[in-house]
Amino acid sequence: MTIATPLSSDVDLFSDETLADPYPQYKALRDLGPAVHLSRHGLWFISRYDQVRSALGDWETFSSGQGIGLNPGFNEAWASALINMDPPAQTEQRKLFTDRLSPRALRPVAESIDQRAEELVDDLVARRTFDAVTDLAQDLPVHVIMDLIGWPQEGRDQLLDMAAGWFDSSGPVCPRTAAAVPKVEALMGFLAEVVTKENLVPGGFGWTMIEAHKAGRIPVEGAIGLLAGYVVAAFDTTISAISSGMWLFARHPEQWDLLRADPSLVPSAFNEIVRVESPIQVFSRVTTRDVDLGEGVVIPSGARVLHSYGAANRDERHFPDPDRFDVTRNPVDHLAFGYGNHGCAGQGLARLEVHAVLKALTARVQRIELTGEPVRALNNITRGFRTLPVRVS
Numbered sequence: 001m002t003i004a005t006p007l008s009s010d011v012d013l014f015s016d017e018t019l020a021d022p023y024p025q026y027k028a029l030r031d032l033g034p035a036v037h038l039s040r041h042g043l044w045f046i047s048r049y050d051q052v053r054s055a056l057g058d059w060e061t062f063s064s065g066q067g068i069g070l071n072p073g074f075n076e077a078w079a080s081a082l083i084n085m086d087p088p089a090q091t092e093q094r095k096l097f098t099d100r101l102s103p104r105a106l107r108p109v110a111e112s113i114d115q116r117a118e119e120l121v122d123d124l125v126a127r128r129t130f131d132a133v134t135d136l137a138q139d140l141p142v143h144v145i146m147d148l149i150g151w152p153q154e155g156r157d158q159l160l161d162m163a164a165g166w167f168d169s170s171g172p173v174c175p176r177t178a179a180a181v182p183k184v185e186a187l188m189g190f191l192a193e194v195v196t197k198e199n200l201v202p203g204g205f206g207w208t209m210i211e212a213h214k215a216g217r218i219p220v221e222g223a224i225g226l227l228a229g230y231v232v233a234a235f236d237t238t239i240s241a242i243s244s245g246m247w248l249f250a251r252h253p254e255q256w257d258l259l260r261a262d263p264s265l266v267p268s269a270f271n272e273i274v275r276v277e278s279p280i281q282v283f284s285r286v287t288t289r290d291v292d293l294g295e296g297v298v299i300p301s302g303a304r305v306l307h308s309y310g311a312a313n314r315d316e317r318h319f320p321d322p323d324r325f326d327v328t329r330n331p332v333d334h335l336a337f338g339y340g341n342h343g344c345a346g347q348g349l350a351r352l353e354v355h356a357v358l359k360a361l362t363a364r365v366q367r368i369e370l371t372g373e374p375v376r377a378l379n380n381i382t383r384g385f386r387t388l389p390v391r392v393s
Contacts (some may be wrong), residue, residue, distance in 0.1 A: 006037040006044075007210045007297060013038065013045070013282075013306075014172055019378045022281065023323070034293040038306070041070070043284070044299050046308035047311035049318035049335070051293055053286070055307050056339040059086050062305060064342060069170035070178060070284055070304070077188070080224030087142075103348055110352055113144055117356035125141055125364050125392055129371055137242035140353045141235050148349075149230060150204020151194075162187035164379060167280075171380025177367040178229060180365040191224045191231075205230060230346070237337070238350045240279035240384035241270070242357055243247045248273060248325050250368045255327050259362055267356045268330035270351060274313075275327050275334040281310035281383050284346045285336075309335045310383065 011025055012018060016027050029036050030047045038045050046052050055062045065086040076082055076200055076305025115271045124130050138160065144154050165183025167383040175313065193199070195213070200206035206227055213223040249256040259265050299305060312335050314322045319331060337344035344350075361364050363367075372389040 004067055004378070007033045008033070008037045008039050009040050009045075012040050012048070012175070012196045014174060014380055015174075016043075018376055019380075019383075020343050020376050022108045022310060022383075023314055026248070026314060030311060030315060030317075033295050033297050035297050035299055042304065043070070043172075044303050044305045046293075046305060046307045046369070049312040049315040051337060052309070052312035053339050054082075055305065056335070056342070058204075059341050061076070061291060062307070063288050064090075064285050066286045068285065069105050070172040070306070071170070071390060073181070074170045074184075075183070078185075078225060080219060080221035081176045082229050083342065084225075106348055106352060109144070109148065113140065114356045114359070116140060116143065117353070117360045120363055121357070121360040123283070127193045129389070131245045132246040133239070133385050135340065135358070135389070136246065137239045139274070140242075141238040143189050143351060145231070145235065145238075146184060148204060149206040149227070150201030151206060152170065152199055152222070159187075159231055160235060160376045162190065163235045164377065166228065166232045167236065167381040168379050175190050176378070178379060187228065188224065191227050192220075195220060195223050195227065204382075206269070219367060232347065235342065236382045236384070237274075237279040237346070238383060241274050241354045243288075243388050244277035244279075245273040245354070245358065245382075246368060246390055247370075247374060247385065248276065250390060251368045252325050252368060256368060259358070264357050265327050267351070268363070269327040269358060270328050271323060271331050271334055272327055274336035275314070275331045276323075276335040277383060278310040278313050278334075279382055279384065280336070282306050282308045282381060309338065347364070361392075367393045385388045 009029060011029070012110045013025060026047055029045055034046070034048055034051045035041070036047075038046050046055055050150065060391040064084055067079065067084045069075045069078070075084065081088060114352050117140060120136065124136060130136065142156055162183050166187060168180035169184045171177040184201050194206070198210055200210065209218070209223040212218050213220055216222075218226070230282065249259075259269050284304055287299055287301055287303045287305060293299065313319070313331075316322050331343060337347040370389065370392045371391045374388045375386040377386040379385050
């Protein structure tokens with residue numbers, strides 16, 4: 001096959017300025033073509049909805065087997081993690097996730113999640129002003145997920161910072177990536193100690209990992225990787241969705257009025273929140289053959305490809321008026337949780353938690369207002385806030 005001259009851009013998607021507001025750059029890259037070569041980082045970037053969805057559904061062409069990180073250190077350190085595998089090895093280990101996170105398996109915890117959300121919101125409404133990240137968004141993921149894992153009470157607070165470091169450490173070689181490495185090393189050491197000492201409550205997901213390791217189904221590195229994947233992914237998606245939702249509703253009070261008037265829109269609102277502000281912005285894979293995407297664009301075999309959920313979910317070719325936040329849109333085909341064999345296994349739990357918070361808020365809160373300037377948590381992979389001061393009435 002003749003390789004066409006690639007469309008190229010020297011934009012730095014990992015600069016502070018772009019991470020704070022990536023959407024103008026995403027649109028410019030979408031308009032260039034179905035894929036663009038990012039010369040600064042030696043990557044191909046896919047940002048249109050149809051091409052991203054197609055790539056995510058074709059693991060044989062867009063392989064995760066060489067790692068999803070943008071630097072060799074991350075991919076080598078986490079080679080045994082589920083996210084860095086292709087079938088058939090991935091299929092067996094993923095079943096450990098899906099069995100424990102299926103709708104049927106989560107049904108017994110749904111009521112307790114609703115109750116905790118109601119108690120939490122009651123407390124925050126009484127306070128009137130609070131930080132929507134640390135006081136609201138972090139509460140359910142830390143406690144619910146840790147209980148499901150069977151994690152001891154000790155050490156729970158440390159995991160949030162370490163989890164954020166995991167995503168940052170998968171970025172390209174740059175100061176932000178390097179600064180995250182000590183956090184990830186601490187996370188690996190922490191998880192390894194927990195697995196080795198079997199310091200988990202029997203019956204939880206973590207104990208399932210230990211039993212699978214003892215039975216020879218997965219190596220110890222695999223148990224640690226699965227545990228890390230459960231912790232990291234579940235934290236970031238849920239915390240980002242809740243805090244981004246608060247930010248969006250503070251900026252669009254008319255949408256909050258719609259949701260309060262019709263709480264049955266909560267599932268639709270959730271889908272719209274994660275479409276507009278996708279918790280995971282990008283991941284990468286490696287091509288196993290030349291890929292012709294049309295318009296004269298051919299990605300060569302062996303290329304590192306960055307596919308962007310955040311850009312695809314704002315693609316005007318698929319979503320009309322994509323930058324508009326509309327809780328009645330119900331974009332059930334959004335790509336915020338990925339697609340295909342690496343679609344987020346924990347998305348059912350994230351939905352339960354965010355739905356519970358939104359339902360509790362609509363029943364108690366008339367208005368959400370910002371009381372200060374929000375601070376973004378700049379991260380190579382994820383999108384969210386560090387602080388989000390709000391007032392509710």
